[in-house]
Amino acid sequence: MTVNDTTIRTDYPDPLWVQAADSLREQIAGGTLRAGSRLPPERELCLTLGISRVTLRKALQALVDDGAIAPSHGRGWYVSGHADERNEWPNSLESFSETAERMGLLATSRVLTAEVSASTIDEAEKLGIAPGTPLFRLGRVRMLGGVPIALDWALIPALLLPQPERFDFTTDSLYQALADGGNELANAETTIEAREASADVASALDVEAGTPTLVMHQVVRGRGERPVLASTVQYAGDRYRLRTYFARHNRTEL
Amino acid sequence: MTVNDTTIRTDYPDPLWVQAADSLREQIAGGTLRAGSRLPPERELCLTLGISRVTLRKALQALVDDGAIAPSHGRGWYVSGHADERNEWPNSLESFSETAERMGLLATSRVLTAEVSASTIDEAEKLGIAPGTPLFRLGRVRMLGGVPIALDWALIPALLLPQPERFDFTTDSLYQALADGGNELANAETTIEAREASADVASALDVEAGTPTLVMHQVVRGRGERPVLASTVQYAGDRYRLRTYFARHNRTEL
DNA sequence: AAGTGGTCTAGACCACCCC
DNA sequence: GGGTGGTCTAGACCACTTA
Known part of the structure; x- marks a missing residue:
């Protein structure tokens, strides 16, 4: 039956x-x-x-x-004892907007750059495309409650985000914009390091030059496994803390 | 039979x-x-x-x-295009010894502290135990090829690691020691931030005071969901870079 | 329309824990 | 021994892609 x-x-x-x-x-x-x-x-x-x-x-x-x-x-x-709600993207870093929500603050951005231009050799290599391929370059100062927290530089092959001027990136999510265009994000390679703030970065973040910053670099791939996005985010060291949660899988090995 | x-x-x-x-x-x-x-x-x-x-x-x-x-x-x-070998603990940070192997360097440690003593209130709260419960405290300088890279402080309820003197933590892995005792690690909550090196830290790592460092704090739980390990690792900013790889799960949302 | 992954079932046996 | 999770099967139907 x-x-x-x-x-x-x-x-x-x-x-x-x-x-x-x-x-x-x-x-x-x-x-x-x-x-x-x-x-x-x-x-x-x-x-x-x-x-x-x-x-x-x-x-x-x-x-x-x-x-x-x-x-x-x-x-x-x-x-589990700590059974509160976890990320929607488990095992990922907490996203900027998630942090904002958790802290009850408003996440906004100041757009420094939003333009399409040809990629350099280094950029092309990171994204797995031909040098000179048009790239959409998005530079933003990410803010929480109006306070500058991080400098965020993103590179996206222009074909993957047609008409970027449709979006207002002072409030719109770049991830959401990519997803709307059918580019669902599947995985990311990430490196994180500590570095001194250069003079430029310091002035954008309103901190003193030489203070510690957290630099996160990501290459994000979509389902098709071609990189969709390369980003570099530089956080003011005394204003932000990355959070993540790892769960071991069902592997039996040690 | x-x-x-x-x-x-x-x-x-x-x-x-x-x-x-x-x-x-x-x-x-x-x-x-x-x-x-x-x-x-x-x-x-x-x-x-x-x-x-x-x-x-x-x-x-x-x-x-x-x-x-x-x-x-x-x-x-x-x-996938980048189908090389991944972590044995997928979606986790690359461990210190994995990094060493990838770079072809020898990972060693200088043990600063290895002792059992009563926990403070703050420590007890992090580990979910009663204040005063005996803790094994392990302080190490982690090195790659003899160069100091990070200061690593670990706290483990003493009951979970009987006779810690069995191990030589200049070369033995703490994770392995815990696993041998039947404490398999299941998940971890992690925060990462950038901070200036204090005078003490700077001298241990042989860098100048005030230089940027990467501070990673973890609370690691075992299968039983009770915390097994709390650790704080402070990396010299110009000598180390955390690496990780995230894969999105089968969620249909978005 | 055919091929492919995505979901789902009912039932079986094994490995581990505890009484 | 009885209860519990861990593994495994053979077959079914649905949803999506491609031709």
Whole structure:
């Protein structure tokens, strides 16, 4: 027999495992499942949620990636102590706008540069394109509550962001603009280092020259695996702190 | 029957999905599957590898987490351009010893402190233990090829690392020591900031006071979700660069 | 229309933990 | 021994891409 045809049949529902994961997240957030407590057995959850065990386990894995629960072989699933909401992009750095939201501040930008011009050899190599390919260059001062926090330079092959003048990057998200154009971001290589503020950077960030800054360089790729974006962000050392959360995967090896 | 009931029985075959993932990794690394090329269809791989589709997909997901391949609905699986070996702990920061290996340098340490003493209130709060609980304190200068790179302070509840004097932390890995004791590390909360080197730090790292340093603070949890380790690492700004690689998960949002 | 990945099921057996 | 998570299967249908 098939499932009991509950006639839900809604036209475009989330996959069952997403619904199940959301349901469990709510129960954890709502306190029905307290931190440290054990979840009902998988086979019982299957009945409660009306899904198969394979599907349930996919939902549970999603919660593991969030850091919300952890399995213990032979004992059960346990709710993590620190089960608050995690990033929507787990294991990533907290984004600037996420930080702003967490701190209850308004994230804005002052646009220094927004223009299309030919790429240099170095830029082309980083982005995996031919030298001279048109690049959209976006330079911004990122601010929280009006205070300058970071200098952000982004390079995007112009073809991937047609008509950049459609956007107002004092408030619009560059990531969102790329996603709207069908360039979903899939992964990123990141390096982070500490460096003194040069005179130029210092004046843009309104700090003294020579003070420590945090320099983050990223090459972000889309689904197609070609780099979509290269960015360099330089944070004033005493005004920002990168945050991230790592969860180890299901590897059995040490 | 009860053949030899040797209690050990270290007869661990890897799960099929791990074997399958390894097999695919080899084919990619070995060039049988070139960057950018398409993998055989899932149903064909199932026959080749002699496993079911569910199992195969678990293996493929592992490669996605490595950043080695990416799926395209309706088209196939594609090998990523940058398909070289990734971290064993994907989406984590590259560890000090990994960096050393990549650069062909020898990672050593000078042990400043290795002692057990009672925890302060602040330390206890970070580690989720009672104030006064004995802590193993390990202070090291981390070096690459004999050059001091970072100051590393680690705090571990003493119960989790009995007889720390068994280890020689000038060369032994703290993570390995914890894993040997059954404390597998599961996840970590990390903050990273830039700060000036104090006089003490500067002399330990052999740099000038006031130069930029990268300060990374981590609270690492094990499977049990209780913190296992709190560490603060301060890198000389002009001698080290953190590296990481993020891969977006299967979320459909955006 | 055919091929491909995405989701889902019902049931099975194994490995681990605890009584 | 009984309960629990970990692995695995064979088959089904849906959604997307390409021709």
